[in-house]
Amino acid sequence: MKKVITGNQAVAYGVILSRVDVISAYPITPQTTIVEELSELTASGRLKTVFLKVESEHSAMAALIGASTGGVRCFTATSSHGLAYMHEMLHWASGARLPIVLVNVNRAIAPPWNIWSDQSDSLSQRDTGWVQLYCEHNQEVLDTVVQAYRVAESVKLPVMVVLDAYVLSHTSEAVEIPTMEQVDAFLPPYCPEYPIDTQEPAAFSTIATPDHFLEFRYKIQQAMEQVPGVAKKVDDDFRSRFGRGYSAIERYGKGEAEILLMTSGTVTGTSRIVVEKLIEKGYDVAGIKIKRFRPFPIEEIYKEMKGAKKLAIIDRNLSAGVGGIFAQELRASLYSREERPQIFGFVSGLGGRDITPELIEEAVRYTVDHPRPEEEILWLGLKR
Amino acid sequence: MTKQFDFKGASQMPMISVSFGHMDWNKTGAWRAQRPFYEDKTPPCSAACPVGNDIVAFIQKITEEDFEGAWNLIKQENPFPGVCGRVCFHPCESKCNRGDYDEPIAIHGLERFVSDFAASLSLKIRGTPGVGRGKIAVIGSGPAGMSCAYHLAKLHYNVTVFESFSSAGGMLRTGIPSYRLPKGVLDREISNIEGLGVEIRTGIPFGEDLDLDGLKNYQATFIATGAHQCRGLHIPGEKGRSVFSGLDLLKKINLSKKINLGDKVAVIGGGNTAIDVARSVIRLGKKATILYRRSKEEMPAFREEIAEAIEEGVMIRYLVNPIHIQQKDGLRRLDCLRMELGDKDESGRRRPVPIPNSNFFMEADSVIIAAGEEAEVSFLPKGMENRQGIVLTQRDGGTSIKGIFAGGDLTSSQRTVAHAIGSGKKAALAIDCYLSGRDSEEAIRQILIGEGPSLSIFRYVHPEERRMNPHVVTFNELNTDYFEPSERCRESKGAVKKRIKGFGEVTSGYAGSSALEEAERCFSCGTCNRCENCYVFCPDASIIKAEGVFSRQVDYDFCKGCGICFSECPRGAISLEEETR
Numbered sequence: 001m002k003k004v005i006t007g008n009q010a011v012a013y014g015v016i017l018s019r020v021d022v023i024s025a026y027p028i029t030p031q032t033t034i035v036e037e038l039s040e041l042t043a044s045g046r047l048k049t050v051f052l053k054v055e056s057e058h059s060a061m062a063a064l065i066g067a068s069t070g071g072v073r074c075f076t077a078t079s080s081h082g083l084a085y086m087h088e089m090l091h092w093a094s095g096a097r098l099p100i101v102l103v104n105v106n107r108a109i110a111p112p113w114n115i116w117s118d119q120s121d122s123l124s125q126r127d128t129g130w131v132q133l134y135c136e137h138n139q140e141v142l143d144t145v146v147q148a149y150r151v152a153e154s155v156k157l158p159v160m161v162v163l164d165a166y167v168l169s170h171t172s173e174a175v176e177i178p179t180m181e182q183v184d185a186f187l188p189p190y191c192p193e194y195p196i197d198t199q200e201p202a203a204f205s206t207i208a209t210p211d212h213f214l215e216f217r218y219k220i221q222q223a224m225e226q227v228p229g230v231a232k233k234v235d236d237d238f239r240s241r242f243g244r245g246y247s248a249i250e251r252y253g254k255g256e257a258e259i260l261l262m263t264s265g266t267v268t269g270t271s272r273i274v275v276e277k278l279i280e281k282g283y284d285v286a287g288i289k290i291k292r293f294r295p296f297p298i299e300e301i302y303k304e305m306k307g308a309k310k311l312a313i314i315d316r317n318l319s320a321g322v323g324g325i326f327a328q329e330l331r332a333s334l335y336s337r338e339e340r341p342q343i344f345g346f347v348s349g350l351g352g353r354d355i356t357p358e359l360i361e362e363a364v365r366y367t368v369d370h371p372r373p374e375e376e377i378l379w380l381g382l383k384r
Numbered sequence: 385m386t387k388q389f390d391f392k393g394a395s396q397m398p399m400i401s402v403s404f405g406h407m408d409w410n411k412t413g414a415w416r417a418q419r420p421f422y423e424d425k426t427p428p429c430s431a432a433c434p435v436g437n438d439i440v441a442f443i444q445k446i447t448e449e450d451f452e453g454a455w456n457l458i459k460q461e462n463p464f465p466g467v468c469g470r471v472c473f474h475p476c477e478s479k480c481n482r483g484d485y486d487e488p489i490a491i492h493g494l495e496r497f498v499s500d501f502a503a504s505l506s507l508k509i510r511g512t513p514g515v516g517r518g519k520i521a522v523i524g525s526g527p528a529g530m531s532c533a534y535h536l537a538k539l540h541y542n543v544t545v546f547e548s549f550s551s552a553g554g555m556l557r558t559g560i561p562s563y564r565l566p567k568g569v570l571d572r573e574i575s576n577i578e579g580l581g582v583e584i585r586t587g588i589p590f591g592e593d594l595d596l597d598g599l600k601n602y603q604a605t606f607i608a609t610g611a612h613q614c615r616g617l618h619i620p621g622e623k624g625r626s627v628f629s630g631l632d633l634l635k636k637i638n639l640s641k642k643i644n645l646g647d648k649v650a651v652i653g654g655g656n657t658a659i660d661v662a663r664s665v666i667r668l669g670k671k672a673t674i675l676y677r678r679s680k681e682e683m684p685a686f687r688e689e690i691a692e693a694i695e696e697g698v699m700i701r702y703l704v705n706p707i708h709i710q711q712k713d714g715l716r717r718l719d720c721l722r723m724e725l726g727d728k729d730e731s732g733r734r735r736p737v738p739i740p741n742s743n744f745f746m747e748a749d750s751v752i753i754a755a756g757e758e759a760e761v762s763f764l765p766k767g768m769e770n771r772q773g774i775v776l777t778q779r780d781g782g783t784s785i786k787g788i789f790a791g792g793d794l795t796s797s798q799r800t801v802a803h804a805i806g807s808g809k810k811a812a813l814a815i816d817c818y819l820s821g822r823d824s825e826e827a828i829r830q831i832l833i834g835e836g837p838s839l840s841i842f843r844y845v846h847p848e849e850r851r852m853n854p855h856v857v858t859f860n861e862l863n864t865d866y867f868e869p870s871e872r873c874r875e876s877k878g879a880v881k882k883r884i885k886g887f888g889e890v891t892s893g894y895a896g897s898s899a900l901e902e903a904e905r906c907f908s909c910g911t912c913n914r915c916e917n918c919y920v921f922c923p924d925a926s927i928i929k930a931e932g933v934f935s936r937q938v939d940y941d942f943c944k945g946c947g948i949c950f951s952e953c954p955r956g957a958i959s960l961e962e963e964t965r
Contacts, residue, residue: 097400156399194402203403203413215394216401222394 001177007168010138010175011077011103011161012037014145016047017183018101021072024052024063028082029115030165031105035077057082061089061100068098069204071192073149076100079165080107080121087125090158094129094220096205099152099159099190101145102130106265106316107165108351116352117165119265119317123293123325129220131159131227132293134264138173140246143238146183147246150234153190155223165352167266178242186241224295231292248297251304253279253286259367260305260341262288262313264326267355271314274360285364290326298333305339312344312367314355314380323347323377344373348380355380410963416945422936423959425853425910429476429491431834434802435462436809438840439476439491440911441850446494446903447913451896455502458495459509460842463534463577464527464556464805466503466569469496470891471560472802473686481909484859487872489906497899503569509576517541518819521602523590526554527801528608528792530577531808532815535841537580539816544602545582548589554610555793556801558635559657561664562887591763596788604815606781607764608792608808611773611799615756617652621709622753626716630657630754637664637887645670646749650718652706653754654683659690661752662698666884672698673748677705677723682733692877696884705736707743709751718746759794780814780824781807789814806838813844857910857956866917866954873902912936912957918949 005013011034015023023042025035041047050067054060057078064074078086083104093100108118122132133148135141141163148159163169194202208216228248239245253275263271268289275287288304290297305311315324322328327345334340344367349355359381366378391397407413429439438457445454458465469492480488517540522529525547533543551557553570578584588594590609599605614629616622626646630653636643649665651658654676662672674693676683679702683690694700708719722742725734759773769776769784774795781789791807793799810828817824828836831843834856843850876892877883883890894902918936919927926943927936938949950958 095400193399200406201408201411202405203407203410204400206401206403206413206415208401212391212397212401215391215397218394219397219399 001179002174003177004172005138005175006033006170006172007135007138007141007163008033008105008170009037010142011145011163012041013175013177014142015075016041017142017178017180018073018075018146018149018187019184019189020049020075022050022052022064022067022074023076024054024060024067024074025076025078026054026057026060026082028057028079030107030169031077031079031082031103033169034103034105038075057085058089061086061093061102064100065089065093065096065098068093068100069096069196071190071195073153073190074098074100075102077103077105079105080109080115083121083125084109087128090125090128090130092205093158095216097156097193097220097223099149099156101148101152101159101161103145103161103163105163105165105169114351115165117167117266117316118350118352119162119315119325120350122160122162123317123319125160126294126325129157129224130294131155131157131224133159133161134291134293135161135163135168136266136268136289136291138168138171139175139244141168142175142177143242143244144246146178146187147231147234147238149190150187151227151231154230154234155226156193157220157223157227162265164266176242176244182241186238227292227295228297228299246291247300248290248292249300249304250289250291251286252289254284255286256307257286258284258307258309259364260286260288260308260311261360261364262290262301262311262326262330264290264293265316267314267316267349267360270355270357271360274357274364277357278361278364283364283368293326293329296329296333301330302334302337302339305341308341310342310344310367312346312363314346314348314360314363316349316355318347318350342372344370344378345376346378346380353381409965411941412944416940416943417963418945418947418960419940419963420938420943420945420947420950420958420960422912422938422957423853424851424912425956425959426834426856427909427911428479428481428834428856428858429489429909431838431856432475432479433833433838434475434798434800434806435468435472436806436833436838436840437461437468437476437495438842438850440906440908442498443489443491443494443903443906444908444911444913446498446899447906449900451498451501452505452507454498455507458498461809461840462805463509463531464573464801465495466499466573467527467556467565468802468805469493469499469893470565470569471556473800475802481857481859481862481907482905485864485867485907486869490872490875490902493873493875493894494899494903497894497896499569499573500893503572508579518603519544519601520815521546521599521605522608523594523605524554524608524610524792524794525549525552525574525584525586526608526610526792526804527556528610528794528804528808528811529554529606530574530582531805532606532608532789532791532812533582533808534577534580535809535812536815537577537582539812539845541815543582545584546588546590546594547584547586548592548609550586552584552586554608555612558612558638559631559660561634561637561660561667563663563667563883563890564660566889589763596765596785603819604787604789606808606811606815607775607783607788607790607794608804609760609794611757611759611793613758613760614753615758617706617753617755619707619709621711624709624711624716626750627709628750628752630661630752631757633661633752634664637668643668644750647671648748649673649750649752650675650706650716650746650748651752651754653756654678654685655754655756656685656689657757658754659685659693659698661754663689663693663696664887665752666693666696666698667887673746674698674700675704675706675718675720675746676700676702677736678733679703679725682725692890695880697880703736705738706746706751714749716748716751718748718751720744720746757793757799761794780817780828781811782814782818782824787818809841810839813839813841852910853959855910861956862907862909863952863954866915867907870905872905873898908955908957910956913955915954917952917954918958921948921952923948
């Protein structure tokens with residue numbers, strides 16, 4: 001059944017279909033309508049979950065850490081400052097290997113106050129040990145939530161599903177809603193590795209001395225390394241059941257091209273049109289959509305990079321002092337490779353400014369016109 | 385410390401840090417490494433009390449304005465709070481930790497207040513009179529004998545007390561002037577003991593009208609005949625006319641007998657008896673001069689009583705030693721030597737040494753010798769060993785004759801009312817052990833207050849209740865941040881002019897408000913008094929308010945063992961121990 005729904009409603013559908021047991025969240029624009037939808041459904045009795053009201057995002061995640069340790073499927077959603085406030089607990093969730101799924105609606109971090117789309121909030125959490133998946137459209141949002149549980153519960157790591165403020169969260173699109181039976185067949189119930197037995201209570205997250213701490217972190221890295229394989233299998237299964245799917249990266253436009261335009265989130269939708277137009281005009285260009293940020297899909301990117309001379313990457317985020325974070329990840333992970341194309345790191349659209357087709361075209365033209373970038377950070381649309 | 389694991393590598397390790405075994409014993413996992421717990425410890429006052437009073441507990445009852453509750457607690461250990469509140473030398477106060485802060489608690493005043501309160505309501509000690517657990521004889525109705533009789537009666541024995549004198553009380557009746565201990569107070573406390581079914585037979589001197597053969601029907605006997613003999617000076621003339629012993633004089637005064645002392649009375653000695661005699665003499669309208677061979681520093685009498693005696697007009701001449709009492713025209717002429725202090729003797733005091741050729745004369749109408757007391761042992765049964773007039777007993781009061789126990793002044797050189805009451809109590813439980821075939825040594829060890837020798841008979845009867853760590857709380861273990869300096873409440877004393885006119889009580893007890901104020905000064909060393917500091921400070925909200933053995937409990941599901949409760953407890957009522965497993 002298809003429905004015209006917003007990105008936030010798509011999140012709520014994903015949660016409902018995943019048979020989440022415990023939801024705990026604190027409202028923040030632009031995430032609010034997700035939890036409004038879920039709390040109303042829970043209150044009316046139509047959704048059989050426990051909805052925990054908390055006084056902060058930190059508590060929301062803490063509550064889910066408890067619930068997830070207890071062996072049930074958990075969900076929360078937040079944005080911007082709310083996610084920053086959760087920071088300590090995000091580390092805890094991954095360190096305790098709890099497959100919690102969190103939806104973050106990308107929003108800039110103040111000051112100055114700004115409630116519009118910007119990836120700085122989720123990318124500030126890149127070192128917390130969470131898998132991060134960025135979505136392009138509302139269908140992908142719903143499907144990614146469902147897939148996220150299966151990936152998370154397989155590798156025992158928490159997963160953050162990310163969507164752009166307003167462009168997705170509050171914009172309606174036609175979305176195919178799977179049936180409960182279909183999702184049930186795809187997503188088995190959560191089965192914790194260390195279930196709580198009240199008769200034989202155990203201590204969780206106990207102290208680990210320097211003799212063992214490093215090894216626990218190594219195990220988290222091992223789990224991260226499993227993600228590409230697991231996620232591919234999960235997506236393959238999803239594709240076979242639902243006829244659509246989402247790989248870590250997706251190539252569009254020319255099969256072989258001198259210039260690759262790399263984007264994440266909703267900018268990809270715009271880029272698809274720009275790339276198509278530029279190819280018509282004779283440009284040697286293809287697009288790469290990056291869905292998965294953590295673990296960074298360097299193997300997948302490297303495969304698609306063959307023959308490319310220049311990589312243009314548009315970051316809707318800024319790590320002040322360095323530049324766009326996707327660009328940094330790309331530079332860092334390519335350094336040890338044989339083929340190292342020039343990387344053009346564009347920063348644009350911070351705080352919700354539209355990244356228009358014109359700006360994207362400007363980025364591609366710049367890349368074509370320059371053998372190498374004149375600056376580490378190439379500001380796109382900046383009013384100097 | 386929690387057990388350490390040593391894995392060879394990550395492949396052997398679990399996915400997360402999780403305990404292998406169950407953690408019921410410490411639900412915080414490795415978080416809490418030390419565990420706080422409420423544990424009452426011994427206050428220094430109780431440890432110093434020869435009677436074994438539960439002082440902190442009864443003072444707490446006073447602060448709760450439950451004066452009857454306070455009385456109930458005191459009489460568990462002591463049938464003589466009215467007596468002790470007035471005449472005990474209160475070693476409890478010398479050891480009071482508050483003494484290191486400002487001034488010790490006036491424990492004696494509070495004890496007196498409680499007993500006066502009970503008297504004002506005519507409260508009686510309730511108990512089941514002897515229900516035939518056996519017949520016990522007590523010889524002597526002084527504080528030792530009556531304390532023994534009291535506790536035996538409470539242990540359901542039939543007790544008969546034999547007293548040589550015409551009324552009960554022993555030294556309390558004959559040796560202590562009524563301006564210090566009114567007869568009504570003593571009568572009331574003795575009648576309370578009789579109320580428990582104790583029979584007192586007066587006018588029966590042991591050794592004369594009664595001997596061990598006459599006590600065959602009794603399963604055990606406690607002898608506490610006291611020390612009523614005045615120690616002589618061994619100087620010429622001390623047996624002469626108008627030369628009296630201090631104890632005899634006090635006895636006569638206490639019985640309101642007529643005595644002819646003349647106008648000028650010399651009292652020889654420096655102990656409490658000498659002071660009692662001199663002050664009594666003043667009250668009879670005579671002049672009293674105390675002659676003491678050492679200096680004021682060495683005087684064994686209590687400071688406060690010396691001061692009161694001087695207030696009342698008693699003269700004290702120090703470093704003077706009479707060597708001859710001569711009779712001359714109805715006057716006594718004392719040939720005296722002046723003394724100086726030499727090296728320390730075995731008592732730790734500096735020895736008085738005569739100054740050669742310092743003789744002088746002093747005149748007096750009568751001379752009272754109060755140079756110490758001795759026990760009369762000649763009438764005691766054969767086979768009862770004694771050394772220098774002190775009957776030898778085991779720790780439990782047992783003598784060399786089976787079934788015969790002894791206590792009080794007869795068995796000790798520490799001749800105080802409190803020691804006598806304590807020895808009677810100890811003998812009562814020793815007799816109970818003896819008759820029920822229990823090991824009294826072990827029983828005593830179990831109920832010592834602190835390191836002893838004081839003991840709690842309450843804990844003997846109720847071994848599981850009001851348990852207390854024997855550790856005696858020191859001043860340094862208290863958190864005095866929570867106490868404000870405050871002055872000790874003084875008891876009021878009658879005007880000197882008025883009090884030397886008769887034998888009315890000098891000191892008035894506390895009014896309720898003063899008692900409350902004084903009781904609230906108590907640090908309550910080692911005993912939780914529900915001040916709630918722990919509850920207020922606990923960062924984990926892990927102090928549970930609950931009724932039970934402790935007034936507070938720790939919620940070990942959440943306590944992280946930070947120890948803040950331990951350090952913020954003003955009185956050392958919380959202990960910390962390492963979590964071990």
